[in-house]
Amino acid sequence: MIIAIDGPAASGKGTIARKLAAHYGLRHLDTGMLYRAVAARLIAAGASLDDPAARLEAARGLAMENLADEAQLRGPGMGEAASIVAADPAVRAAMLDFQRNFARTPPGAVLDGRDIATVVCPDADAKLFVTAAAETRARRRFKEIIAAGGDVSYEQVLADIRRRDARDTARAVAPLRKADDAHLLDTTDLDIEAAFRAAVDLIGGSTAAK
Numbered sequence: 001m002i003i004a005i006d007g008p009a010a011s012g013k014g015t016i017a018r019k020l021a022a023h024y025g026l027r028h029l030d031t032g033m034l035y036r037a038v039a040a041r042l043i044a045a046g047a048s049l050d051d052p053a054a055r056l057e058a059a060r061g062l063a064m065e066n067l068a069d070e071a072q073l074r075g076p077g078m079g080e081a082a083s084i085v086a087a088d089p090a091v092r093a094a095m096l097d098f099q100r101n102f103a104r105t106p107p108g109a110v111l112d113g114r115d116i117a118t119v120v121c122p123d124a125d126a127k128l129f130v131t132a133a134a135e136t137r138a139r140r141r142f143k144e145i146i147a148a149g150g151d152v153s154y155e156q157v158l159a160d161i162r163r164r165d166a167r168d169t170a171r172a173v174a175p176l177r178k179a180d181d182a183h184l185l186d187t188t189d190l191d192i193e194a195a196f197r198a199a200v201d202l203i204g205g206s207t208a209a210k
């Protein structure tokens, strides 16, 4: 079984994806980490995020070990940097085979990102578009960063989320959008457990219909 989950920054898609993977005995891939790792490689090499040749080299040379340091990849500025390199069609193309092979490897997988249901796995067994109000997402992400010892204001987090949403939605290739056949799951008024239960219900409906 392949479950495709898309949604804007800090909507809770990763939290739901991890819980669904455990629930259904599937593997999980947070595809945002791929773009974060490409950006991290560029920064480590001293290259500009705006250099197309350097971006392609960083994307093509990406290895599993580049995904190991989650704290670094989730650190300050990395979401923004990832969204800059993710707008490059050549970078996206370089990520495609890995994601599709991951999804198809038995017993299947839950993938979360921005273009999973629309581009990476258009034939997924179930598709969810997870969202929440920008202010709610910013509040949750702010709480998470402060709990981890980070130093940021709520206003900075909200601005980052809005900037990334705008760039991810407006880009020409694989923009963030709900697939026509995806279920909409708005978690603004749901806690984590309620959101997970709603996801299971929606997936139950999708897979029963196949």
Ligand SMILES: Nc1ncnc2c1ncn2[C@@H]1O[C@H](COP(=O)(O)OP(=O)(O)OP(=O)(O)O)[C@@H](O)[C@H]1O
Binding pocket: 007, 008, 009, 010, 011, 012, 013, 014, 015, 016, 032, 079, 140, 141, 144, 187, 190, 191, 192, 193, 195
């Ligand atoms: N329904 C919810 N209620 C309250 N908090 C939530 C809910 N869902 C997720 N969270 C919290 O919100 C934060 C963002 O969630 P998560 O990392 O799953 O979002 P995401 O969409 O995967 O983010 P990103 O786009 O940055 O990868 C986390 O701290 C998570 O624990």
Ligand SMILES: Nc1ccn([C@@H]2O[C@H](COP(=O)(O)O)[C@@H](O)[C@H]2O)c(=O)n1
Binding pocket: 009, 010, 031, 032, 033, 035, 036, 079, 082, 083, 084, 086, 087, 112, 113, 114, 115, 116, 164, 168
């Ligand atoms: N399938 C995807 C996943 C992510 N991106 C881009 O990466 C940025 C960081 O993603 P997070 O999920 O870790 O927040 C995101 O803002 C997107 O620009 C993508 O394009 N496609």
